[in-house]
Amino acid sequence: PCGGQYSGLEGVVLSPNYPHNYTAGQTCSYSITVSKEFVVFGQFAYFQTAMNDSVELFDGPNENARLLSSLAGSHSAVPRTSDTQCSSVPEPRYGRRIGSEFSAGSIVRFECNPGYLLQGSKAIKCHAVPNALAQWNDSIPICIVPCSGNLTERRGTILSPGFPEPYGNSLNCVWRISVTEGAGIQARRAIQVMSFATEHNWDSLEIYDGGDMTAPKLGSFSGTTAPALLNSTSNQLYLHFHTDISVVAAGFHLEYKTVGLTTCPEPVVPANGIKTGDRYMVNEVVSFSCEPGYVLQGHSHISCMPGTVRRWNYPPPLCIGNQIPHPAPLVCFVGRPKDLNSASAGILENFSPHDRDLVDVFVSAQCGGTLYDLSNVILSPGFPGNYPGNLDCTWRILLPVGYGAHVQFLNFSTEDNHDFLEVRNGPQHTSSLIGQFSGSQLPPPLLSTTHETVIHFYSDHSENRPGFKLTYQAYELQNCQDPSPFPNGYIINNAYGAGQSITFECFPGYILVGHPVLTCQHGINRKWNYPFPRCEAPCGYNVTAQNGTIYSPEYPNEYPNSQDCIWLITVPQGHGVYINFTLLQTEPVTDYIAVWDGPEQHYPQLGIFSGNTALESAYSSFNQVLIKFHSDFSTSGFFVLNFHAYRLKKCPPPPVVEEAELVSEDQDYEIGDTVRYRCFPGFTLVGNEELTCKLNSHLQFENPPPSCEANEERTASAGVILSPGYPKNYPNSQTCSWVIRVRPPYTISIYVEMFQSEKQFDELEIFDGPSGQSPLLVALSGNHSTQLNFTSKTNQLYLRWSTDHATNKRGFKIRYTGL
Template identity: 25%
Template structure:
């Protein structure tokens, strides 16, 4: 049977010999396809069934990028699955069909057309990405954005569930103009006995506060059944609410609506959660309990005054309140962008879980998701996959998970994963981790389920700006746990020193510090000098290393726990002439005074002007 030939045309159809019946054995057919200059050859399959083999060595259909026998191979196909579309890089393509002497199948039928890459022009109009398709093109957006209704512009994906203890949110495109015809809803959910505090740091919407009918932000508290418990306000104009919004329940809803006309820069807001101490037993107050940020106050009704115990009331003329406690630590490390909805997540809790989109059902096609994990400074993030099933490929070219040791895809890679086998435990080197999930347009699988936890210790690079280390990831909210063993190695540049200063310190107290304690070492070797062991609630002094390394070790036994500690660290110039005559023993007492020569005295006094006592080896 005659087969093969030359095609010089804009389009055409090619089929195997004897089509639509089984192809003939021992075939070897070659077609040469040529389309006009400035175009490429595109192949679209309508039928495909060849003898199956892993390496396609029996019957196969081969496409080469050019007319020569040694032109680059685009694809070598066999089996029963309809192939994806194929495209050359030039206006020429060589197609070869080979069958052996045994098994025959239905064969193939495909069309070829001339194809032009519209994305190579400058007038495609795509805001972010242009993706060429056969006979056309489409626009796509970077992760965290969504395509506008015009099919070309990209805008921030908006709305979503915010479950972190602290976080932030902004209007789409902030600080640039927000888009028209937008409706975004953020749901902030805290633990049942907690309240949510919302503070607007920027506010610029169309309208005036007395008439918010065009663009507005509406804030409501929602009860356990999903009904509105309280409307806190509907806001617009250029003046942000001049007060801290406090939720009535543990669920706060923020709704942002824009019309079809005027655009402004929008809004930015931060939120944090705090336990409502008045929720249980009225906070122990005899009459009135008022929840505050990190605390609560007892107050008395008219005609009564508060007793010295801060809880009970007695008859009197002057009404006053006593702040009972202050528990909340609002720290700088909670000030980042919260999730903007869609498939972009900011996870800023010490531990939690995550799943692929749609889990436990199959994940969707053409999906891109990112998870940005941030935990407490001085701690690392460990990722454990409980279930893992992603489309397999030798190079994970189709569906995959990419993990990065930092805050974005620009950070060092910790691996690319796909297939049915779950990765081993993944551990970051710092307090941030970034995970990217991608699925293509074909095969779907169940996806993944993973847990993440915070792990103390690690190696930290000291810089000229002050950094902080916390004893445990939930510092300020709960005591450290039992059976803790943490070690931090602080590194400065060669020729420099590391300086640390404890700002908070509260461990189990014992005269010899045998139970819970912190040890400081001048260096990272086994023979490094121990500068002291500390416990109790007396704050250790300032330490400066003699070299570029300082090591901090924290141990806790299995009984009593306490609030923990915080220390700040910074790279500093070496201090000469400060020598300790002996190591201080394990105690809650301050260490021995250093011997200070005259040369170093001025610098020593300057460092301790704020009342800090140094311990320098």
């Protein structure tokens, strides 16, 4: 019933027509009264209404009492209350509830997911109210996305307003990120559903490397081109998001984190040199000069380069004396040496003469070692005497990155084919061989093409010779060719030296043609190991993403003639695809883009787009969309199509059934809603009377629609009518009708010999006339064990049999005759 009076210690209240849908346009009042020593405790076992239909609970005998709750929609955990128990508290959308105890005195706290702001109380408390139900001291808060904010945490999240739902129009949002001095900010693309999607060219996010819009701009992003990894050079970032008055999109999700802004390492001051400058942050410059009598070799100014790894753009220089000492194993000088240094490469003296004494010093070269100088001398052990047998000596020359070694031999003599000297281009004995030498012929000058060079000398046990004397000098290696600009894509890493690798990636909507990673090869003439790749707008491909862009082939150039391209867009299950053209300029009619609501061309078509328009859009009910582009042999053009996934909520309108009317609560067909078909008089419904909006492979009304067939008409003066399937049980969900017509002035007598049906739900109605609008003669339901007789007042009878979706029984057998 619609409303009623209830008393007693317990009971059940049902909506009108439950478990079937209630009727629209009703206002029902239910009054529950218990003894004065009790209070009422109510709990909903099931609750589902349309969003504009509500149930209100008042703490008293009428609507003037205090409102306890107002409920609408679908609820799986419906509030319950008592004098010591507050109503259950749901978790806020995009947040969480902390605490699950709802008794009097309990406190429940709330917090939002990263990027959301709590609007309302952070905590609510359940209060016991004398002679009334317990209640919370405040309403439940919500989590919203703020349009602007000041962020000071070392890591955080920035979302477009409304995320993950589309943002609004005419927005002007500003976020300022400021962290502890000395830390940079790293803003990176979020790997989330719909991480970045705005209206192309109209809605944009600008990021500045500082505290306001006067700082250097790190980038401006629009469409579905998500920001790459961005690094600030200060402790502030400024983000500005603005939208226009028209199309909106899914928005963005950015994560930022702070990283320590490390300084460049303190540069080495060259011997006999002077360094000017003691700040080693990004873009700081340090200069060098030499003391009188020395010449600067290298760069006089070096700068600290930006990047995740701080380094100077050049190695520190050297200060070289006008006369370079000539190292030799035998040194003769006059006077007492002030200082004597021996090294693996020979000897360098620095002394002041105090007398005319002659001192002879003999120093033997070492077998191997590591050398860091930009120039030096290497001698075989014992040089200029013979080297010993069974030697295995390795010298490693380690120069700054970006430099190679120029090796020149001054002397060379080894046992031919038995004692060898090898020079290798790299740090290992397995590195590439530059040259291997044996005998008495002086080797040619050599060039290593890395900053690490290995020199390996070994001798056997037999004949020995004087060995070798060589010098090396560092020389600056050239970089490989700069790959910029890289149209329709971007390059990761900006170091183009020997051994360095760079990675190429394309913007969404383009595919990479060629090798994605290139390495600068070693060698005197620098070149990359593969040709530069390119980003092309392809003629069709499969796309699996939450958002993206599809360009016409060869965009931004005009598309070629005679093209037939197919793209298949796939988004996660439970989502549809929203597409909109931000640019559409094709030859009208003959060049077109067709879109289907599904993965193949036999699915319903969402539209055919052609001509010179923009802002065309369509929504799919499937998680896949097929797009076909066709161009003829003449005029060209171009188009840009953006897409993003959106959560499916509503079914498309149900199909129209001929000779039937559609009965529904409203035109808003959401998941779980049902519609009912009712045939016009003279027709019988065949198939499912009700269709339900469900989400399976795509969002649609489940099961095929019914049909309405003309009623079976009986014109004989006597006959038998049986329920469908008789004598077996009748089917569920059926509506059947019969018309019995005899010649006037005869009337019709009905003899019900057997009748069994589900009481109240499966019913046979008999009308005294030609249709269901005629006067009702009798309605039969349940079990009837005795024969029933009825007689019409006219020469026609209309019988209507309807069953629900549940229990079924044998049905009926009816005889009729004209009188």
